[in-house]
Amino acid sequence: MRVLLVDDEMEYVSTLAERLSFRGIEVRWASSAKEALAYINKEPFDIAVLDVKMPKMGGIELKQKIEEIVPGMRFIYLTGHGSEDDYKRGVTDGISYLIKPVDIDQLVKAMNQAAADRID
Amino acid sequence: MSIFERYKPAFLDSSAQGQKRSRHTLNYRKIWQMVILLTAAVTLIPLITITVVDYNVTQKSIESEISLRTRRTVSNTKRTIVSFFSARRAALDFVVHDNDISELSSTNRLEEILNNLEMSFGGFVDLGVINDQGVQIAYSGAYNLGGKDYSDQAWFNRVVDMGVYISEVFLGFRNKPHLVIAVKYEFGDGGFYVLRATLDTDQFNDIFAALELNGEGDAFLINHGGVIQTPSRYRGDVLSRVSISVPPYSDRTQVEEYRKGNDDHFIVGYAYIPDSNFILMIVKQKAALMKSWYATRSNLLGFLMLSITLILGVIVLLTTYLVNQMFFSDRKRAMAMHRIEYDNKLATVGRLAAGVAHEINNPLAIINEKAGLIKDIFVYREQYSADEKLMGLVDSVISSVSRCGTITKRLLNFARHMDESFQTIDIETVIKEVLGFLVKEAEYRSIEILVTVPEGFPQIECDRGKLQQVLLNIVNNAFSAIGSEGRLTVEVQAKNEQFWVIAITDTGCGIPEKDIEMIFEPFFTKKSDQGGTGLGLSITYQLIEEAGGFIKVVSEVGRGTSFIITMPFKHKKRREANT
Numbered sequence A: 001m002r003v004l005l006v007d008d009e010m011e012y013v014s015t016l017a018e019r020l021s022f023r024g025i026e027v028r029w030a031s032s033a034k035e036a037l038a039y040i041n042k043e044p045f046d047i048a049v050l051d052v053k054m055p056k057m058g059g060i061e062l063k064q065k066i067e068e069i070v071p072g073m074r075f076i077y078l079t080g081h082g083s084e085d086d087y088k089r090g091v092t093d094g095i096s097y098l099i100k101p102v103d104i105d106q107l108v109k110a111m112n113q114a115a116a117d118r119i120d
Numbered sequence B: 001m002s003i004f005e006r007y008k009p010a011f012l013d014s015s016a017q018g019q020k021r022s023r024h025t026l027n028y029r030k031i032w033q034m035v036i037l038l039t040a041a042v043t044l045i046p047l048i049t050i051t052v053v054d055y056n057v058t059q060k061s062i063e064s065e066i067s068l069r070t071r072r073t074v075s076n077t078k079r080t081i082v083s084f085f086s087a088r089r090a091a092l093d094f095v096v097h098d099n100d101i102s103e104l105s106s107t108n109r110l111e112e113i114l115n116n117l118e119m120s121f122g123g124f125v126d127l128g129v130i131n132d133q134g135v136q137i138a139y140s141g142a143y144n145l146g147g148k149d150y151s152d153q154a155w156f157n158r159v160v161d162m163g164v165y166i167s168e169v170f171l172g173f174r175n176k177p178h179l180v181i182a183v184k185y186e187f188g189d190g191g192f193y194v195l196r197a198t199l200d201t202d203q204f205n206d207i208f209a210a211l212e213l214n215g216e217g218d219a220f221l222i223n224h225g226g227v228i229q230t231p232s233r234y235r236g237d238v239l240s241r242v243s244i245s246v247p248p249y250s251d252r253t254q255v256e257e258y259r260k261g262n263d264d265h266f267i268v269g270y271a272y273i274p275d276s277n278f279i280l281m282i283v284k285q286k287a288a289l290m291k292s293w294y295a296t297r298s299n300l301l302g303f304l305m306l307s308i309t310l311i312l313g314v315i316v317l318l319t320t321y322l323v324n325q326m327f328f329s330d331r332k333r334a335m336a337m338h339r340i341e342y343d344n345k346l347a348t349v350g351r352l353a354a355g356v357a358h359e360i361n362n363p364l365a366i367i368n369e370k371a372g373l374i375k376d377i378f379v380y381r382e383q384y385s386a387d388e389k390l391m392g393l394v395d396s397v398i399s400s401v402s403r404c405g406t407i408t409k410r411l412l413n414f415a416r417h418m419d420e421s422f423q424t425i426d427i428e429t430v431i432k433e434v435l436g437f438l439v440k441e442a443e444y445r446s447i448e449i450l451v452t453v454p455e456g457f458p459q460i461e462c463d464r465g466k467l468q469q470v471l472l473n474i475v476n477n478a479f480s481a482i483g484s485e486g487r488l489t490v491e492v493q494a495k496n497e498q499f500w501v502i503a504i505t506d507t508g509c510g511i512p513e514k515d516i517e518m519i520f521e522p523f524f525t526k527k528s529d530q531g532g533t534g535l536g537l538s539i540t541y542q543l544i545e546e547a548g549g550f551i552k553v554v555s556e557v558g559r560g561t562s563f564i565i566t567m568p569f570k571h572k573k574r575r576e577a578n579t
Helices: A010-022 A033-042 A059-069 A084-092 A104-119 B003-007 B010-016 B028-098 B101-105 B107-120 B154-162 B202-209 B291-381 B388-418 B427-436 B439-444 B464-482 B536-546
Strands: A002-006 A026-030 A047-050 A074-079 A096-099 B124-131 B136-140 B164-166 B177-186 B192-200 B218-223 B254-260 B264-272 B278-285 B422-425 B447-452 B460-463 B486-494 B499-506 B550-556 B560-568
Touching: A002 A010, A002 A033, A010 A026, A010 A104, A010 B291, A026 A033, A033 A059, A047 A059, A047 A104, A059 A074, A074 A104, A096 A104, A096 B388, B010 B028, B010 B291, B028 B107, B028 B164, B028 B177, B028 B192, B028 B202, B028 B218, B028 B254, B028 B264, B028 B278, B028 B291, B101 B107, B101 B124, B101 B136, B101 B192, B107 B124, B107 B136, B154 B164, B154 B177, B154 B192, B192 B202, B291 B388, B291 B536, B388 B427, B422 B427, B422 B464, B427 B439, B427 B447, B427 B464, B427 B486, B439 B447, B460 B464, B464 B486, B464 B499, B464 B536, B464 B560, B536 B550
Parallel strands: A002 A026, A002 A047, A047 A074, A074 A096, B447 B486
Antiparallel strands: B124 B136, B124 B192, B164 B177, B177 B192, B218 B278, B254 B264, B264 B278, B422 B460, B486 B499, B499 B560, B550 B560
């Protein structure tokens, strides 16, 4: 399972990436949408974990961009904020919507679930 | 409960309670009093003034009308009496000039003259001729008075002086009232004689009897000494003293008012009859004259009283109604304002909480991951995994972060639901969430919280944010009622297929019976000194009502209070809040 983590908090995203690698997950991390798109164009990924609120381009817009490039990609939102509209959109799209701070096992579980969806 | 209590307008109560007036309300009692006073003054003062003026003017004009009519009657009657006397006097004058003394000395001739006079005038009783010595030298009439000496009598001297004399009325020999007219005839040489005629008063009395007098009128003659000369209906018998004082002399007709005692109020018109000792009196009872006026007057006063009562009644009712309307609409307005203020405050707090939660979540997430990474390193690298103390420290950091996360998530969740409308919820979750905010405080205050929700309780369709507010309001009230050390019980039950009940019971100070009715009234507060607005429960009541439910309170002072809220399972079509 190849995962791309996108979050503008570099400290957070790098640490999270390192922790996931301990659990045998292949991870790349990006601290902006631009960086993330560069990775997407270079390498294949199964799942993208996106922060909803980021400078310049947020997670929701980024998701649409990624979907244009890689159809069938699975997503998980991970945010410190729970605005109602975002929440509703997340739910209706059938995408897991996790709020920071998140338990690592919960995140891994959500990834496994998303990956299973993809295989189906 | 008295009738007044039952119909007492609400605004009177609001200012009478002695509770501090909210800054949003006016002193309605004062406004009410002022409006009534001013309206009554501007309507009643002109009305009363006009009535009093009209009353006086009418009474004056009626009185002067009465006076004028009396004066006219007196003056007409006086003329009749004067002409009565002058006619008889002229007749006697004619007799003394037409006959010389020798003829008149003959009794036969005198009798002939008497008969003629009786025939043409009537009322002549006798005739006598008296020489200058005062001795009656001839007489014709019923009594033999020939030779009677009058020289020492006052009337004789008077006729000698004046040439004519009209006597007062006296009782003659037949015990009938009579009067005497005497004329003097002077010879060229200074000698004289007097012709004296006695008249009965029948004709005289007929003059008075023929008068038509209103007002129990009474017309009669008195002499200057106040002795009644002709029959009087009410003032006494002939030749007795009149019961009123003799009016002062005047050569003209006069009308005066006499008051004797409280009831005897009468009008006296009088005239002195010239060349005689008579005073013509016409006495009328004032009460009888004013009878029609008194009737009019009582109608007028009755109408005035009725008008005043009607005006006052309308003013009081109308003012009460308007001030009451004003009171209610003001209260409604103030309530709406407070509601907006309250909602805004709540929204602000919600936004603030969400903002803070979000801001804290980011660093919290970093701490979480860093601590997680440390733990991962320990676990995966194995070189520290045996160090229990290090593992314990890391676990404690992670669990503390998790606790913080729970708080921020709860805050976010609460704020998020604030603006939401209807959704299907699990009541236990909502209760736990609301109580979650108060768990720490309950611990500090040693308040035990018991929540009972039956297993498999169905989901409820309602406005989650509003339900949260309702629960938070009531639980907060319960906490302040308990103070410290006590128990709060929250019990959920299904009432029937449509409704469910939540009972929130505390072991606090309780609510006095007289206040129970008032606690849902806006602006009713016992905590005004602690910044209470008296709106918490009133807003709670509104929220429950808007959701189609109702709330009931059971309380006992010293034992505690139960708020029992009944709500529908399914939300009915919302009635627009009438604010």
